[in-house]
Amino acid sequence: MSSFKIALNFEDGVTRFIDCKAGEKVLDAAFRAKINLPMDCSDGVCGTCKCRAESGSYDLGDDYIEDALSDDEKDGGLVLTCQMVPQSDCVIAIPSSSTACKTGQSQFAATVSKVEQHNDAAVVLEMNMDANAPVFLPGQYVNIDVPGSGQHRSYSFSSAPGESTISFLIKKIPGGVMSTWLETAQAGDKLNLHGPLGSFYLRDVQRPLLFLAGGTGLAPFLSMLEVLARTHAQQQVHLIYGVTRDLDLVQVEAIEAFRAKLPNLTYATVVAEAESTHPRKGWVTQHIPADALNDGDVDVYLCGPPPMVDAVRKYFDDEGVKPHSFHYEKFTPNASTATTATTAKAA
Numbered sequence: 001m002s003s004f005k006i007a008l009n010f011e012d013g014v015t016r017f018i019d020c021k022a023g024e025k026v027l028d029a030a031f032r033a034k035i036n037l038p039m040d041c042s043d044g045v046c047g048t049c050k051c052r053a054e055s056g057s058y059d060l061g062d063d064y065i066e067d068a069l070s071d072d073e074k075d076g077g078l079v080l081t082c083q084m085v086p087q088s089d090c091v092i093a094i095p096s097s098s099t100a101c102k103t104g105q106s107q108f109a110a111t112v113s114k115v116e117q118h119n120d121a122a123v124v125l126e127m128n129m130d131a132n133a134p135v136f137l138p139g140q141y142v143n144i145d146v147p148g149s150g151q152h153r154s155y156s157f158s159s160a161p162g163e164s165t166i167s168f169l170i171k172k173i174p175g176g177v178m179s180t181w182l183e184t185a186q187a188g189d190k191l192n193l194h195g196p197l198g199s200f201y202l203r204d205v206q207r208p209l210l211f212l213a214g215g216t217g218l219a220p221f222l223s224m225l226e227v228l229a230r231t232h233a234q235q236q237v238h239l240i241y242g243v244t245r246d247l248d249l250v251q252v253e254a255i256e257a258f259r260a261k262l263p264n265l266t267y268a269t270v271v272a273e274a275e276s277t278h279p280r281k282g283w284v285t286q287h288i289p290a291d292a293l294n295d296g297d298v299d300v301y302l303c304g305p306p307p308m309v310d311a312v313r314k315y316f317d318d319e320g321v322k323p324h325s326f327h328y329e330k331f332t333p334n335a336s337t338a339t340t341a342t343t344a345k346a347a
């Protein structure tokens with residue numbers, strides 16, 4: 001057989017069929033068919049292209065990293081479309097809407113309007129769009145070109161869709177490419193953005209929500225909270241915001257401000273370091289109230305650095321916590337630096 005039929009089932013119920021040539025990867029076949037499946041690195045590193053294979057046989061090879069797809073996920077039927085070579089007709093559930101996938105990745109020019117330094121912890125970066133504002137879903141991210149470096153970095157919108165000023169919450173990494181640029185960035189600087197990207201976005205709200213944020217993983221939740229406030233969401237929302245050091249707790253006043261707009265919002269901050277005098281110490285998993293899990297009838301959203309995301313997922317597995325739906329985003333370091341990060345984690 002020279003090609004296989006691949007059914008792509010999108011989250012909004014639309015199904016598209018594509019032909020995948022023998023030996024061709026699903027992501028490439030979809031691209032030929034002018035369907036932009038979620039992706040970033042196309043190299044088995046970022047995990048953005050993760051989907052669920054519902055039927056069919058395929059080969060994933062071994063050219064991807066554990067942070068992108070763990071063995072457990074693979075055994076559970078998850079695949080990376082950038083690595084997946086079908087060996088039969090297949091059905092793949094795409095965790096994104098068909099509209100998002102048909103919209104090509106666009107480039108946007110923006111002008112920095114504010115750079116707000118939060119000690120050595122984080123930077124709030126705001127920018128005005130020079131022309132059209134990107135249309136995105138709350139929770140999605142863009143790639144921002146770091147001026148003068150030839151490199152880009154990924155950042156989740158902390159602002160909500162539909163605003164001409166967009167904002168980001170960015171962790172300061174000593175010596176990091178973007179972090180170093182941000183030390184001297186100022187209003188008026190020009191930036192190029194590519195996107196929007198990602199399948200970590202707020203779905204239809206039909207039950208209580210539990211948001212778990214690690215460090216600057218708070219960013220997408222600020223965007224989601226604004227959308228929930230705009231739509232006068234009636235469901236219970238509980239946010240747990242965990243950081244390493246006291247000074248990493250930034251934008252707490254922004255969360256507090258949402259309480260006036262979202263009467264059903266509760267939140268807790270948690271600091272991990274032993275020296276902290278914060279009232280809640282340890283990990284986010286130690287501060288999940290039983291009622292926030294609502295006997296499993298809850299949609300959980302989790303975002304932060306890979307070790308934190310992995311720890312929470314392991315905790316849920318170990319404790320047998322099975323939420324109605326579970327969405328997560330790992331702030332995996334850029335592909336060109338990921339090997340360093342993975343080695344450091346293993347050491």
Ligand SMILES: Cc1cc2nc3c(=O)[nH]c(=O)nc-3n(C[C@H](O)[C@H](O)[C@H](O)COP(=O)(O)OP(=O)(O)OC[C@H]3O[C@@H](n4cnc5c(N)ncnc54)[C@H](O)[C@@H]3O)c2cc1C
Pocket residue numbers: 046141153154155156157168169170171172173175176177178179180198216217219220305329330331332333334337338340341
């Ligand atoms: C989908 C997605 C969304 C993201 N959204 C955000 C966001 O909203 N806010 C945000 O702050 N970050 C976010 N990130 C991470 C971000 O893209 C960069 O990796 C991060 O900002 C570091 O960039 P840098 O150029 O300053 O450092 P780099 O030049 O990329 O890294 C310098 C060195 O530090 C290491 N390093 C990188 N990140 C970390 C870390 N967190 N802890 C310890 N060491 C590290 C690298 O491996 C490298 O050795 C996101 C990542 C992804 C994949």
Ligand code: FES
Pocket residue numbers: 038039040041042043044045046047048049050068080081082083
């Ligand atoms: S696009 Fe497949 S892992 Fe990054």
